[in-house]
Amino acid sequence: MYGFSFDRASSVQDAVAKAAKGSQLLAGGQTLLASMKQRLTSPESLVDLSSIADLQGICKDGNAIVIGAMTRHQDVANNKEIQSTIPGLARLAGGIGDRQVRAMGTMGGSVANNDPAACYPSGVLGLGATIKTNRREIAADSFFQGMFSTALEPGELIVAIRFPIPKASGYAAACIALCIARHICCQN
Ligand SMILES: Cc1cc2nc3c(=O)[nH]c(=O)nc-3n(C[C@H](O)[C@H](O)[C@H](O)COP(=O)(O)OP(=O)(O)OC[C@H]3O[C@@H](n4cnc5c(N)ncnc54)[C@H](O)[C@@H]3O)c2cc1C
Numbered sequence: 001m002y003g004f005s006f007d008r009a010s011s012v013q014d015a016v017a018k019a020a021k022g023s024q025l026l027a028g029g030q031t032l033l034a035s036m037k038q039r040l041t042s043p044e045s046l047v048d049l050s051s052i053a054d055l056q057g058i059c060k061d062g063n064a065i066v067i068g069a070m071t072r073h074q075d076v077a078n079n080k081e082i083q084s085t086i087p088g089l090a091r092l093a094g095g096i097g098d099r100q101v102r103a104m105g106t107m108g109g110s111v112a113n114n115d116p117a118a119c120y121p122s123g124v125l126g127l128g129a130t131i132k133t134n135r136r137e138i139a140a141d142s143f144f145q146g147m148f149s150t151a152l153e154p155g156e157l158i159v160a161i162r163f164p165i166p167k168a169s170g171y172a173a174a175c176i177a178l179c180i181a182r183h184i185c186c187q188n
Contacts, residue, residue, distance in 0.1 A: 069108025
């Protein structure tokens with residue numbers, strides 16, 4: 001690994017201000033740190049999002065589940081509310097990588113990265129979720145724009161993702177089931 005500076009943001013505004021000065025956002029580091037080690041990317045400074053309370057948590061809001069961007073995969077997998085309302089999403093999260101990846105990796109990091117091999121983008125698309133950033137709300141259909149490419153603008157930060165609760169959901173590794181569930185079962 002090469003030398004870089006590391007800072008911890010205390011709030012969304014603090015993170016955005018640091019990003020505006022050139023720092024790259026660090027969530028679970030499961031993609032970013034590996035990319036840095038391999039010199040696929042080489043930011044000179046990182047700003048850690050893990051201390052920002054506004055990016056944490058899972059809550060039911062009307063007919064939707066809202067999940068904070070820094071929510072770890074294991075917390076989505078183990079959450080009783082998600083297991084009962086969107087079991088396909090809990091199953092998806094529980095199948096990501098291994099125990100360490102699930103303990104560190106976050107929903108916001110996965111969605112922002114938009115790796116074509118990642119599981120969350122298909123789930124977010126299939127369930128017709130909305131991505132809430134520090135600036136706006138973006139429908140999943142408009143958010144994902146291509147491989148590793150999203151509608152996020154420089155310095156824009158994902159705060160949370162809102163999932164409408166479907167009548168039923170399921171997930172298979174082929175990432176097809178949630179899409180089917182959306183078309184035949186979604187209440188919206
Ligand atoms: C061994 C291994 C196996 C894996 N297996 C799977 C798998 O089976 N399925 C799967 O889906 N994924 C898998 N992953 C990827 C994993 O899910 C990562 O958690 C995910 O790709 C990135 O999330 P992160 O929180 O680690 O983000 P980071 O690596 O910290 O960041 C990724 C990118 O997102 C940006 N970012 C982070 N948070 C935000 C935010 N809130 N707003 C805007 N930008 C942000 C960062 O600046 C960076 O560019 C695997 C990873 C590893 C190392």
